[in-house]
Amino acid sequence: FNIFERQQEAREPVSQVVKVDDDTVDPAIWGKNFPLQYDDYLKTTDQQRTIYGGSEAIRRIPDARDPRATVSQSRLEEDARLKTLWAGYAFSSDFREERGHAYMLEDQEFTGRQAFSKQPGACINCHASVYVPFKQLGNGDLFAGFEKINQMPYMEARKHVQHPVSCIDCHDSQTMQLRVTRPAFMEAMKALKASEGVKDYDVNKLASRQEMRSFVCGQCHVEYYFRKDDKRLIYPWGKGLKIENIYATYAENGHYDWKHSLTGAKTLKAQHPEFETFNQGIHAKSGVACADCHMPYKRVGAQKISDHHVRSPMLNVNRSCQTCHNIPEEQLKNRVSEIQHRTYFMRDRAMEAAVELIADIQAASASGIPQAQLAPAQELQRKGQFYVDFVEAENSMGFHAPEEALRILGESIDYLRQGQLKLREAGYRKAEP
C-alpha cells in the first residue's frame, strides 16, 4: 500500500524498464523509464490563454492543404499593422500565437507561410527531434547531417523527421544529463564566447548544470537567419547577444530577410529572441534559468521532479514563482501584468511610428523623390522596425527583461521618427488630409 510504495520510489527513483540508447527518438519509449516526466510532456497539447501568453484553441475545418482541427489565434488579426510591417514577406500571410511543444511540427508544416513561399529544410532544426536524423544523414556526423538538411527544400527535409522535440534532444540517454544537440547553437555559443575572449568554447563540456537549464531552451528560442548564399542556419551572436550587437552583425554582412514591398527597404524579421532577451534581465543576472520558471519542480509522491509540461508560468504561479517570491499569487500576477501592459503600451507607440514611416516612404516615393534620397529613411526603417519587432517577436511581452525591452522600444521610436524627418529633409511634405 501507499507508504510502502513511496519508500520504494524514494530509494530507487530511476527504474530502467526498457533500454534506451543514443538512437532512441520515440519519447514513448523513454517514457517507460520515466513515466512521470513523460505524462507531463504529453500535456503540452493543452491550450489556455493568459493575458499575453498561453494560447487559445480556435477550431477550424480541416482541408486538403491543412489537416489541423485547431490552431491558435491569429496575431495578424489581433493587430493588422503587423501586415504593413511585414509587407511582401511570408509572415504577412499567416502568423499565430505559439502554443505547446506538441504542436511544433504540424504548426510548421501547415502554416500559411508554406503556401506563400517555399520554405527551406533548415526550418526543421527547431521544430522536430532532429538529433538522430542529423546523425543518420551525416553517417554519424551530426554537423554533416545538419548541413544536408539545410540544403533540402522543406518538404523533403520533413520526411526525415517524425517527432516534435523529444527527450533525446535535451538529455543524454545514459546519464539523463542535459546536453545540447543543435550544431547552430554550439557554433553560435563558440562565436559568442570568442567575442568575449574565450577560445574554442565547447558548450557540452564546459557549461554548468545551471547554465544547461537555459541552454537546452536556447537551442531554439533565439533569433536566427538563413545565410543568403547557402541557406545556412545561423544565430547571429558573433558580436554579442544584445540587439545592437546583432544589428551590427547584420550591418556588417549586409544580410536582409526580404525587400519590403511597400517601401523597397531591405528589411529584417526578428524571431523569438527569448534567450537573448532573458539574458539581459534581472533573473538571468541572478542565476535563474528558463527551467526554473517554465519547468518548476513539482512533488509527485515522495519525489520531486521537473514539470515537463512546459508552458506559461502564469498558469502555474505557485510552483514557478512562489518558492523564490514569498508573496501572494495575486500580487505576483499583478507585477507581471504591470510589466507587460507597460511594454505593450510602448510597443504600440513604436508600431504607430513604424506604420507612419512606411506610409511616408511610400508617399514620398510616389511623389517622385528619387531613390537615392529615400535611402536614409529606408535605412532607418530597417533599423527601427527590427528594434520594435525584436520586442514584438519576443514572447514574454517584456517580462524576461523589462528594462531592456523598454530601452529597445524607446530607441525604435527615435529611429522611426528620425526616418520621417529624413524624408522631409529630402523635400517630402505630407499631403493635407
Add this chain to the structure above:
Amino acid sequence: FNIFERQQEAREPVSQVVKVDDDTVDPAIWGKNFPLQYDDYLKTTDQQRTIYGGSEAIRRIPDARDPRATVSQSRLEEDARLKTLWAGYAFSSDFREERGHAYMLEDQEFTGRQAFSKQPGACINCHASVYVPFKQLGNGDLFAGFEKINQMPYMEARKHVQHPVSCIDCHDSQTMQLRVTRPAFMEAMKALKASEGVKDYDVNKLASRQEMRSFVCGQCHVEYYFRKDDKRLIYPWGKGLKIENIYATYAENGHYDWKHSLTGAKTLKAQHPEFETFNQGIHAKSGVACADCHMPYKRVGAQKISDHHVRSPMLNVNRSCQTCHNIPEEQLKNRVSEIQHRTYFMRDRAMEAAVELIADIQAASASGIPQAQLAPAQELQRKGQFYVDFVEAENSMGFHAPEEALRILGESIDYLRQGQLKLREAGYRKAEP
C-alpha cells in the same frame, strides 16, 4: 570594555536627559536625549561621489554674496544642453548636484538662482525646519503660518528660520513617532486620496508606520509648483502621482513655470520627483520605504537604530541592501549601475531630441512661420521637455523605478520628434548645413 558596555546598552536604550517639547527646534537639544541619532544626523555634511549620486565638494573662494567655502559640482557644466532646455529660467544660471541635509538652508540662500530672479518665501518650506516658525507666525495655526510664509519674499521668510530640517520636522517630540509637518504635503495627500475615492484623508491619523517611513521624505522630495495668482506652494497630485496625471493637472489649470526664451513655449520645470517616481517602482510595490534604504538600521552595540546619516545607499550597500538581497556587494552595485547607465543612455537621446526641437522652433520662427503654426510644436516641446526633465530631475538616475523612467523617456522622445515633424508640416525646412 566592549562586551560589557554592549550588554548594558541592550537593557536601557532611551535615556531622557533633557526635556524636549513641541517648540524645540534646535537638534542639539534633542541630541542630548538621542546622541546616537544626532551624531549620525551631523554627518550629512560629508561629501562623497558615487557614479551618479552623492556629491563632490568643490572649493570656492567665499565672496560677499555667497559665503560658502564649498559647493557641489555644477550640473550645468556637466551637461550644457540643460541651459538650452531651461533658457530664460533661473535654473539656467545655477544648478548643482544636491548634497547632504546639513547644507539645505545655505545652498538655497546662496544659489545663483537668487541673483537671477527674486525667489518667493514658499521656497523655505523644504529647506529649513519650518514647523515651529509656521506655528508661531500663525499664532498656533500651522496652515495660517504656512500661508504667511508663502506670501513673503524669500529674504524676509529666511529671517524666520534657523535650522535645516530638524528632528521636530519628522518626529513627535513626546513619543518620537513619525509625523508629517508640511501643510502642502497634507493637502496633496488629501487630494490624491480623494482622487482614489477616499474622502477627508488625514495622513497623520491614517498612515501606517511603514508608510510614514516614506511620507516624511515625501514632504520635500516631490514635484511642486507655485500657483501663479497667489504664489501658493502646491504638489500637483489631484489626479494621481504618475507623470501623465501631473501633466494633466497642469494642462487643466494652464500652469507654466516660465516662457521659454528661445522658443516662446510655455514651459514647465520638473523638480526632484523622488516620491512620485519611487511609488511606481517595484520596491514601493513590495512595501519597501525610503528609510529602509536611506536610513537603514544599524547596530550600535546591542541597539538597533536608524542611521540618521541620510545619504546615497551606494555608500552603505551592506546595510541598505543586503538585509533583503543576499548577494555580494559588488553584484548589487553592478545591478544599480546597469540600471543607471541604461537610464542615462536614454536620457541622453531624449536630451538630444529636445535641443534639436528647440533649435528647429527657433529657426522656424526666424524663417517667418507665423506663431499660430508654431503652436503645435511648442505644445510638444512643453510636454516632451517636461517628460525628459522628470527623469533628469529625479535624483536616482532611474533606480527608484527603472521601467517607469524608461517609459517616460521613450514617450519624451516620441513627443519631441513629433514636434519636429509638426514644424515640417507647417512648411519649415532645415537649412543645408
Add this chain to the structure above:
Amino acid sequence: MRRIPSSFMALVVFSVVVGVAIGLGAYTFIYAKGYSYLTNDPQACANCHVMEGHFTSWVKSSHRNVASCNDCHTPHGLVPKYASKAYNGFFHGLAFTTGNHPNPIRIKPINHEIVEHSCVGCHQAIVASITPPHQDPLSCTRCHSDVGHALR
C-alpha cells in the same frame, strides 16, 4: 552522496592551530560565550544579540520543530562538526567582541556549503531524482532561501 567538502580538511588543520592560539582566544571564547557554539541548544546561539534576529525568525520558520541551528549549520560527523564549531566559535566570538563584521551578517562560502549539505542530508529521499550523482549539485537555497529563517 554526502561527501565531506574538501575544505573541511582545512578546518581540521585550523582547529589544531586554534588550540595553540587559544590563549588569545580564551577571553572571547568564554566571556563572549563563544563556547555556546559547542552546544546544540538554539537558545545558546541567541546568546549573542547579533544572532537574535535569526533565532526569532527560526522560531517562526517551517523548520522550528525539525531542525535546530546546528542541524543546518554544522557538518555531520564528529570531527568536522567540532572543527567547524571551533572555527566559527572562535572567529565569531572575536568578531562580536571587536564589532568588526558586516551587518547584516553574510554567510561565508564555506559555511554556505555546509548548509547545502545539510539540506540534502535530511531530504535525500525526496530530492534523489533531481540530485543525480556525478552532476553539479543544485543549490537548494537559491529557491528555498527562507526555510530556516527569513529575517536577518
